[in-house]
Amino acid sequence: MKFIGVPVRVRESNNPFFTPKGQLPVMRDGRKVLTNFEEVVEHLKSLHYSTDVHLNTMRTAEASAFTQYLQDKLYPAYQFAWWVDEKNYSELTRPIYAKALRIPFNFYYPSKYQKAAKDMIDALYGEHTDLREIEKTIYSEAEKCLKTLSDRLGESEYFFGNRPSSFDATVFAYLAPLVKAPFPNATLSNYLKGIANLSRFVARINQKNFRHVTDEYNRQNAKKHSTGTQSEREAANFPNQTRNKILAAIFAALAMTGYAIANGMFQDLKDFEHSGDYNEMFENEEDDN
Template identity: 35%
Template sequence: MAAAMELRCWGGDWGLPSVHTESLIVLAYTKFSGAEVTVSPIDWTWKTLTATVPELLCGNSAVQEPAQILNFLRKQRFNADYELTAREGADTMAYIALLEEKLRPALLHTFWVDAENYANLTRPWFASRSPFPLNFLVPSCQANTALSRILLTKGEAPLHRITEVEGKIYSDAKECLNLLSYRLGTANYFFGNSPTSLDAFVFGFVAPLHKASLPSSPLQSHLRQLDNLTRFCDSILAVYFSSDHPCPPPPVQETMDANLQKLTQLVNKESNLIEKMDDNLRSSPQHKPHRPDPKPSLSTAKSSTPA
């Protein structure tokens, strides 16, 4: 019997099973390959700062990074790519490299560096999913990591500042989306009638951009002009995730208030129960104090005297 598998990842929102690109990739691939995994969101735990997600736990094995997790699942005979030809396998690797090089920097900038999006969407979401005091640390750490990654990969001379990099990364990202849209065409999936690992990667990269309510995003506006890519995301959500109904738990403060309310109700209930028991004890015959019978009144004595 195969060992049970647990997938740790960020939780869902915006109509998605996860708002995290890497987590979405793995979640989609498990659906495509038929792998049964128990999904454990790291929301509201200390792992929001320390964990590298997604992370797949199986027996004594712990695997991180989407590519490594997908390889591990294939070794467990959960393979969504078994029908691909050698040429299609090479194309898969090429398109995944294109996503990493061209689209990822723009997504990092859109969600973590753009001031308006970060202040109104990204920071509040991740802060509300992290316990105090991590709600102050997690968003800023993620934002710093995103900025460093952009500058490291795209900040070569003469592009030294993020303002100089911004135009280049968005131009590359739009080109990448156009290529994906052209490659997909009118098909449901990129290779044949069944989704593969490439579909999982494209879904993971594109779906958050499609579904998030971003206050400011020229890249999202561009994506919405590519109808086949947005239909691609909606189709995968409808076919493979419609029964999941991702519904995030209430924010931390609401949970605390609800727990306090339940505790108060429990205390009141116990107090009422104790009061009722006391009343019953007082009213029971064995606990009534003995009182002598009152002396008969004059009228009673007269009425009882025989004629």
């Protein structure tokens, strides 16, 4: 959307419960709800927004083949780094989600996403395979994939000429978190950072399309280090430092959640989401648009 200037309003949310698949982000255009990248691309094309108009048939086929290659070789390693590696999960991924999501969903969704990632790895490599062997294999395949991407990009600004395509957006979505996230076990991200043209590719898109995000992050980070207020120190140490303060509230929330599940209240909410009453909640907003 940034590449082609689609007018879009971003609403930050920390509650994926009412989303169709229990995941964020979700895009809504009127009554049409889109939950994955492919759906968004196709919907934008139907509205005559496309990043790929400059691609001929051969390049379109090449982009499609490379996208599948990323899905097969890089995505499993990406999931492994975020969710299956125990050090990364316990020290980075879970605390981030626990801080961002609402109680009690911050206890449910990280475990759900981790289980999905582990199930995928088990399906690919065997449930009883040694995890260290899986890590070695999965990162080796990912490194080959990154090397192939680097060779394809060369010294070009984008993968298919001087204009970005949906494939560039896909690659950026894979690489940017690996470059930016402070993984305790940084095997894959360190390898990526050592590939100069891919690192420049991420930095270039950040500067051109997400400069305000980077500037805001740097401003907040500088403020945190200069002032070091009590609330910021507590947030930085979440969840360890504040655990005792919210323990009672957590158990109360979990107890109420268990009661709600047992009595079918969540299903009632899901049914409400698909009802006319739920849709009417957006009527005024759509009239404004």
